[in-house]
Amino acid sequence: MSAHHRVKWPLTISEMRTQPSMVLTVPTIHEPTLAPKGKHMSLKFTADMLPTNSSVDRGARKRPNFLKSVLDTLDHFAPSFSDGVIHTQFLLPQDIEEQLNMPGGHINHGDMTIDQMFFKRPAAHYSDYRSPIKGLYQCGSSSHPGGGVSGVPGHNAAREIRRDLGRPSRR
Structure with a gap:
């Protein structure tokens, strides 16, 4: 069974997936000026984010573990991918809510249920x-x-x- 078909929305922080499903884009393939010469930028989106009401800290303590899970998953499909990572910006739902004024950190302005x-x-x-x-x-x-x-x-x-x-x- 593919990882995509094993997706289970985590109900609590303790249930965070170790192999999150994600969408990966590399916009520098078509627009190389977005990164320094010879470098690429990639954007990853995962639906396996922490629920915004999961705890008081809303997942902030789990950020490094979840980022490691994302990079490990990418390395599984693209060996050594993470070796070339220079910088990361990892936004949890509360970051999206605070920085982009999207209630609950929903990029779709509400659950797609x-x-x-x-x-x-x-x-x-x-x-x-x-x-x-x-x-x-x-x-x-x-x-x-x-x-x-x-x-x-x-x-x-x-x-x-x-x-x-x-x-x-x-x-």
Whole structure:
């Protein structure tokens, strides 16, 4: 069974996974000016983050262990990957909450769970990209279909704006 299929959302800090699933991107492959010549930058995102309500310190004491788990997992699939790491910035949910003003540290502006998806995203009665304020539309990660870099929430909000302005949809 692949690591991706063994994913289990940790319920407590003590249940943190030792082989976290993650998405890895290397933007310097396409934009080398993001790093010094001959170097690369990689970004890792893992859904195996600590719950924001897991304890008083919300995981800060476990940061080094979790970072080691991430690097060990990368080394498993790309031997010696961590040997080339010059610098890390590791953001836990509370860091994301404090630095980026995202409640609970949710990069998707809320859990991507069945009770917050489709016609209930971001909340029941507001899934049509219109906010309670006339002329203000929602098109971020809190809108259907959620976060990522798809652009779909913006596309869908633009469609609704065109409808509200009485303009035909572009096809």
